[in-house]
Amino acid sequence: MIVIRTNHDIATSYLFAFSEELIKEAENKGFKVARIEGINVSETNLRSRIKNKKPSFIFFNGHGSDTSLFNNQEQEFINVDSADVFKEIVTYAIACNCLVKLGPAAIENGGYSFIGYKNPFWIARDHKYEATPLKDKIARPIMECSNIIVKSLLKGNTVEQSVKKSHENAKESILSLINSKEPLAPASLQALVANDSALDFKGDASAKIM
Amino acid sequence: MEIDVNYLKNLVKARLLAMPPDISFSVGNFGDYTRNELIEQVEQGTEIGKATIDMQLAFIRKMPGILNTQ
Structure with missing residues (x-):
């Protein structure tokens, strides 16, 4: 699998930090994980890795738009015109809005499935933990709902099952947050509901990464 | 039914104000x-302000369904 992670602002630093456990989990399960990170995020590097590694799964963490994924300089590096890069691969992109047009373009170009978000991806956070995202209890439920998709795929579940697990996890977290006495819980709650509403996939529901 | 934009803005601003300021x-x-910066964006009707309103409306619409399963 290929994991692409930008890391140039607070949001991407959160995605970067919370995705580390997924890389470890993948490696423990025997996946060979190729990382493309920071300033190395580019179309050229991605195509080269795909050619060499022939991955079954691409996991993108960073910014995006309805037509594109952005690199570390917040410039498009993949868009609807280069969506053939997703051919014969299952992709999960934590990037705003990319399911709207990039997702369908990936499928039209032979991608097996594309999991993503139809709207902006919200991260509610406690700014005390800006430098230590993993300690941020406000962001954690939001990131765990996203991480569960990758964990489920790594267990051999289908795309549809994995997205469903995320929705189920979101529902449990939402109910827990409603009853929480934590003063910052409403922020988590609202971000979680927004992201859960925006999460979906295109392409083959039965696709797997192993 | 057409919803008054100012009503929506005030609703969303009030909901944001109910949150602690360190969010x-x-x-x-x-x-x-920050919470206060988002409130300002809602007031100014910027793109992020509109996204915030959308986020809040999604929340308001979805919650009854979730609570009914509790």
Whole structure:
């Protein structure tokens, strides 16, 4: 699998930090994980890795738009015109809005499935933990709902099952947050509901990464 | 039914004000906003302000369904 992670602002630093456990989990399960990170995020590097590694799964963490994924300089590096890069691969992109047009373009170009978000991806956070995202209890439920998709795929579940697990996890977290006495819980709650509403996939529901 | 934009703005601003001030939101490539900065964006009707309203409306619409399963 290929994991692409930008890391140039607070949001991407959160995605970067919370995705580390997924890389470890993948490696423990025997996946060979190729990382493309920071300033190395580019179309050229991605195509080269795909050619060499022939991955079954691409996991993108960073910014995006309805037509594109952005690199570390917040410039498009993949868009609807280069969506053939997703051919014969299952992709999960934590990037705003990319399911709207990039997702369908990936499928039209032979991608097996594309999991993503139809709207902006919200991260509610406690700014005390800006430098230590993993300690941020406000962001954690939001990131765990996203991480569960990758964990489920790594267990051999289908795309549809994995997205469903995320929705189920979101529902449990939402109910827990409603009853929480934590003063910052409403922020988590609202971000979680927004992201859960925006999460979906295109392409083959039965696709797997192993 | 047409919803008054000012009513929506005031509703969303009030909901944001109910949150503690040390909360922040990272909203994709829109950037990072404190609670008060988001309130300002809603008032100004910017793109992030509209995204915030959409987020709040999604929440309001979805919650009854979730609570019914509790």
